[in-house]
Amino acid sequence: MPTDPQTPAEDSLIRWRRGVVVRERKRWRGAVELDVEIEGRVAGEPDRQDARAIAYPALVGTPRAGESVLLNTTALAIGLGTGGYAVVIANLDRLPDDREGLGHLVKARYTPLQATVLGVDEQDSPHHDTIAGATHIGLMPVVVADLHSALPAILAGIQATSAGLKVAYVWTDGGALPAWFSRTVADLGDRLAATITVGQAMGGDHEAVSIHSGLLAAKHVVGADIAIVAQGPGNLGTGTPWGFSGVAAGEAINAVNALGGLPIGALRISDADPRGRHVGVSHHSTTAFFKVGLGPVRIPLPDSLPDELARSVASDLADRPDRAVLERVDTSGLDEALRTSPVRLSTMGRTLDEDYAYFLTNAAAGRFAATALTTA
Structure with a gap:
């Protein structure tokens, strides 16, 4: 019997659970990690289970020990590596105070947690006229990467080449939407001049509607010398040629070209990934930079790859x-x-020494950006 369209199905796409906060574990910029005791409510789950949870105070306030919370446990249930937390949806005992002076840019639109932020490009922003009048980014080097894990390596390459450069991170929405989730961004601190969250991503130092206005903000609001563009943690891939969130790296290359910047593609190279499609140059890079990206792009390669890997990359x-x-x-x-990066280098669970070529290639992309800027 067909479902009555006027009577929505009761089955939920979210695993909703109630829990109690046991203790606060740690906090970093924009996030609080908690120990919670979760109440199971379906067959096969224990009556109570302990888990880690994450709360974003800007969205839900800061839950305290003993308070009851509503949780989304979907990521726990499917075992996500980067997102394996229960996520606090609401404090059931205490509502957070309203924040005054919000903008009109709505992110996570028409979801239960839609949030209003002040975007650099909206009319009430003090930067609106700057963004409205800007048409280009003046040959600013922009390093575009597939994965969030590339960020600290690219930054290390930039700063090892020219320590005084201002670098902005433009965070796209292919992975984690809240920038508060990233310990990497939090721990890099003022080594990044600013983080700009674009699209449906939120929580950066600045918010923007699109990758284009995010790049304009990097140049004209932040005053960055170089921008790095990548998605947040939690790359989505399906093992199909086009079904991965990193295709947006090619769209970012197009945006850089449209705005008159210098697009630089940071290749995803590995001789350690157990999946054949990511050995040598990952198909994510070749698809994004050579098929989705339709304009010029510089592709930096380190001069010291092992011989066998270098032959694979050349092919x-x-x-x-x-x-x-x-x-x-x-x-x-x-x-x-x-090796002296202020944050731990890790990609897909592999450390610097376990996937050295990946990090070296990203550092080389950063070095090329810094060199291109200083020799322009």
């Missing part, structure tokens, strides 16, 4: 379009820069 890049220009990068000093 993977042999059919690249003419608009993708390879740039050989001297890697002297980059090993030390990576």
